[in-house]
Amino acid sequence: MTAPDPAVPDTEHRGLVGMLPARLRPYALLARFDRPIGWWLLYWPGAWAICLSGRAVERWDMLLWFLLGAIAMRGAGCTYNDIVDRDLDRQVARTASRPLASGAVSLRAAWAWLLVQCLVGLLVLVQLRPAAALVALASLAPVAAYPFMKRITWWPQAWLGLVFSWAALVGWVEMDTGLLTPMAWLYAGCVLWVIGYDTIYAVQDLEDDALVGVRSSARAMGRHVRLGVALCYAGALTLWSAAIWTVRPDALALVALLPMALHLGWQVATLRPRDGANALVRFRSNRNAGVLMAAACFVVGTSSL
Template identity: 70%
Template sequence: MTTTSQEIVPDSEHKGLVGRLPQPLRGLALLARFDRPIGWWLLFWPGAWAVALAGGAIARWDLILWILAGSIAMRGAGCVYNDIVDRDLDAQVARTRSRPIPSGQVSIGLAWGWLVALCLVGLVVLMQLHGLAIGVALASLAPVAAYPFMKRITWWPQAWLGLVFSWAALVGWSEVAGDLSAPMWLLYAGSIAWVIGYDTIYALQDREDDALIGVRSSALRMGTHVRGGTAAFYAAAVALWGAALWSVRPDPLALAALLPVAGHLAWQVATLRPDDGAGALQRFRSNRFAGLLMVLACLVVGSA
C-alpha cells in the first residue's frame, strides 16, 4: 500500500521511499523526519568540525561515526518531541498540518513511545564517550526540552536552535581534547551564528502563516532586512570560525581554508529571494554542503 506524494509533507526529500512504507511505520518515519536528512546533517556537522579541528579525525574516526548515529537518533527524538508540543500550532500552518500527529497518522501515545525508543539509541551513543564529554552531552537536555516553547516567547527562536544544534561541537571537542578551551567555544559560537542564518532562511517559508497565528521567528523580526540580517549572521559565523582556526594554528593559510565555505554562504545570500519559498528551501538545504566545506577546513588545520 503506497501513499500519494500529496499526503506527505511538502518538503520531504524522499516521498517515493517513505510512501511505500506501511502504516504505522510511515507515520513514525515522517515523525522523526527520516525523509528529510538535512536536519541530522546540520546537527552532525559541528561535531565533525570539532573532532577534526582537535586533531582527531583520523585516530577517532569511530567517534565521528558515533556522532553521526547520535545525530540521526537525537534529531529524530527532537522532532518527535517538538511535534508533540506543537501539534495544535502545526494544525494551523499549511506546510505542517499534514505532519503525522495533527493529520492523525500517529497517536500521542505512540509518539511518546517512539520518542523513548529514539532516546535509547542516543543512550547507546552516550555510553561510547568519556567522563567530561558525557557531562557536556547531558547538559544539552535542558535547552533541547525548552526549544519548542521559544517561538511563543521570543522573536529569536533561531538563536535557541543555534545553541541546541551546535552542541555536538562541545561534545566532539571535549571528547578528543579533554578540555573546554577557547577554540571549542569560538567554533561553537560560530556555529550558532550559522544556524541563525540558515534557519532564518528556512523560516521564510512560513512567514505568512506564522504572522497569522502569532508564532515568532527571526524571519518576521528582520522584515524587509532579512537578506542583510542573514548576511550579518553568516559573516559573524565565518569570523568566529576564523578565530577558532587561528587559535589552533596562527597562520594566514589557516584562514584561507575558510574561503570555500565563506564563498558558499555568500552565494546563498546573494541569490536569496525572501518571497520565493522554494528557493529559500533550496538554499537552506545547501548548508549540508557548507558543513562539508567547513569540515574540510577543520581537517586541514587540525591535521597540520
C-alpha cells in the first residue's frame, strides 16, 4: 500500500476538522477550513497595507478583524465556487470528493451555509470606516464573476489576482494616510504575486483540466510555466519596490524586500512543473512569503513615521 502524500492531508480525519461531529465536517470542508493556506493568502495583502501605512501598532485590532474577515470570506468564496462548479468538480479527480460534488451537502444547505459566512463578513464590514467599507463592497462583483472565468479565459488566475489582492485596497483606505500611489503599486504587485502562486497551484490539475476543458494560466504557459511564474514574481517585486520607495525614498528601505525576493526565487528555482506534489509545497510556502513581506512593510512603514 502506498503511503499518503504528507503534503495532502487526510482532512476527514486530521486536524480540527476531524474533531468536529461527522454531520458538520462537510460544511467545514466546503469552506476549506481544513486548508488554512487560502485564508492566509487572502489576508496578507490587507495586512501588508496596514503595516506599510505605519499604523500597524496603533491599529493592531484591525489586523485581527481582517484575519476574521479573510477566514469568513474565503470560506464564503469557496462555498460559492463549489456551488457554481459542482458539475465540473465531479469530472476532476482532485475535486470529485468535494461536499457538493459528492452529494455530502445539498445545494440548499450550501446556499444557507454561504449566507452564514457572509453574515460574519458583514460583522467585519461594520468595523470599517465608510470609505473602506465601500471599497470592500465593490469587491462583490468580481468575486461573483470569478468562478466563470475558467470557462471564458485562459487566464482565470489574473481575475483571481484582482479578487485576492482586494484587501490591500481596503486596508490602505481604512488607514487613511492621504496617499494613494503606494496603494496602487502595492495592489498591482499583489495581483502579479497571486497570478504566480496560483499558476503553481494549477500545475496539479494540468491533465484533468485538459480533459475537462478548463482553462488556466498553467495550461496557457505550457512548457514555460517556470519562466512565466518567474516573470510574475519579478514584476511583483518591482511594483512592491515602487510602493516602498513612495513611502520611504531610501535605497536602504528596499533591502527589506530581500528575504521575500529570495523566497520567491527559491520557489521558482525548485519548481518542477510536472510534479503536482512539488507544486503544492511551493504554493503553500506563500504563507511564509506573506510573513516575510509583512515584516518588510512593517519595518518600512514604522521607520517612515
